[in-house]
Amino acid sequence: MAERTISFARGAPSADILPHEAVREAAAHALEKDWENALSYGTGRGHPGLCEWIAERHGVGPEQVMITNGSMEGAALLFRHLVSAGDRVVVEQPTYDRTLLLLKQAGAELVGAPLESDGIDPATIEAACAQGEVRLAHVIPNFHNPAGCTLSMDKRSRLVKLAADNGFTLFEDDPYRLISFDEAPGPTMLDLDSADRVIHASSFSKSISPGVRVGYLVGPAARIATLAKSANEQYISPNMLAESIVFELCRSGGLDENLNVVNTALRERRDALVEALRTHIPGAEFVIPAGGYFLWLDLKDVDSKALLGHAKKLGVTFVAGPDFMLEGGSSSLRLSFAPVPASEVAEGVRRLAQALEHAAEDAPGSGR
Structure with missing residues (x-):
């Protein structure tokens, strides 16, 4: 753990x-x-x-x-x-x-x-x-x-x-x-x-x-x-x-001042997340958000609910795709970059990539 x-x-x-x-x-x-x-x-x-x-x-x-x-x-x-x-x-x-x-x-x-x-x-x-x-x-x-x-x-x-x-x-x-x-x-x-x-x-x-x-x-x-x-x-x-x-x-004017602070910090977190995903999970597909809190990650042949179990053991969490769907979404997940300081994002994504490796090893037909 x-x-x-x-x-x-x-x-x-x-x-x-x-x-x-x-x-x-x-x-x-x-x-x-x-x-x-x-x-x-x-x-x-x-x-x-x-x-x-x-x-x-x-x-x-x-x-x-x-x-x-x-x-x-x-x-x-x-x-x-x-x-x-x-x-x-x-x-x-x-x-x-x-x-x-x-x-x-x-x-x-x-x-x-x-x-x-x-x-x-x-x-x-x-x-x-x-x-x-x-x-x-x-x-x-x-x-x-x-x-x-x-x-x-x-x-x-x-x-x-x-x-x-x-x-x-x-x-x-x-x-x-x-x-x-x-x-x-x-x-x-x-x-x-x-x-x-x-x-x-x-x-x-x-x-x-x-x-x-x-x-x-x-x-x-x-x-x-x-x-x-x-x-x-x-x-x-x-x-x-x-x-x-x-x-x-x-x-x-306090609202506008706060927006400058928040948007600067969240942009840094977004950028760190995009860079880390491209480095550690290069096969993932996503739209780069131009604002907000969230990035939606589409993966291939992955059960995101099973992946979440592996991720939690490695110290990283996300929300599995099916929670946002009427049906489907099993190979997708939502990442919120808002709560994670930019300095911690890469480590979080590294753990997620490791969880993906563990999930692949446990998948049916993997030989384990």
Whole structure:
């Protein structure tokens, strides 16, 4: 057993790049200048100042914004409101495992749409619509979890048109948008939507820290009002103290300063992972992510769940591909570079390569 496990499993940054000092200062300022909002019940829409800041960022009115306790709560609210048992929902393959869990709990009929290097193929959604009504399509456009790819602008435009033509809701799940290593992402599908078919979700969990649990939804005013009413009925309001701290970071410039630090560190980790994979596992196939936390590794003739058992013994972990799939994915795995300092990445990949050797020796027909 290795001395200390190097974990590529969890989609969260290591503690050394969490902005504890900036959050401490923002909390002090929030409790000095915004204490009434911070310490009181709000409405289902959340902190009014933060709603206005987000609305300005997206070029919409504040009535089109609501804050949630992380973007996953926004997804859960939307699914509970929109999806009933038997409704057909298109999901990317692979996709975020908790999205699959929520939709299965809602009783949705899930229709898988394979990802390409530049995101989902709109033709697969068009084909699904031709076979029957589609209620919703879930798409992660930027720095995909788990696949790492980014949806091309042409495909974004085609998806928005498909949603308008076929009347389904296009759920643009975009929590990694600001974690960009090269150039700023282009327009959102929300920006391209003129038919009120897009609901956009994002989060400050990636741009500030997971512990703040502040996300948001942006969409047509009437649909946001309905979702905010539902939120108010379920939990009165989201966490106003956390939102007040996030609002202070946004308006003070602290958010942008933190993004510079985080994106620099994560770019170094991404680069270290790509270099190590090319050195130690040259046969692996992957898309180089231009941002976010994740890289999706396709291997040949490997059972990733069996591989995980060998890897754990050698002190390295990841998430096996089938966790993100409706079916298949047995020769794939997700590596999160966010929690692993750049100086430790090569050793982690070296251990993974050694685990691959052990798995090959134990495979049926190997002669052992």
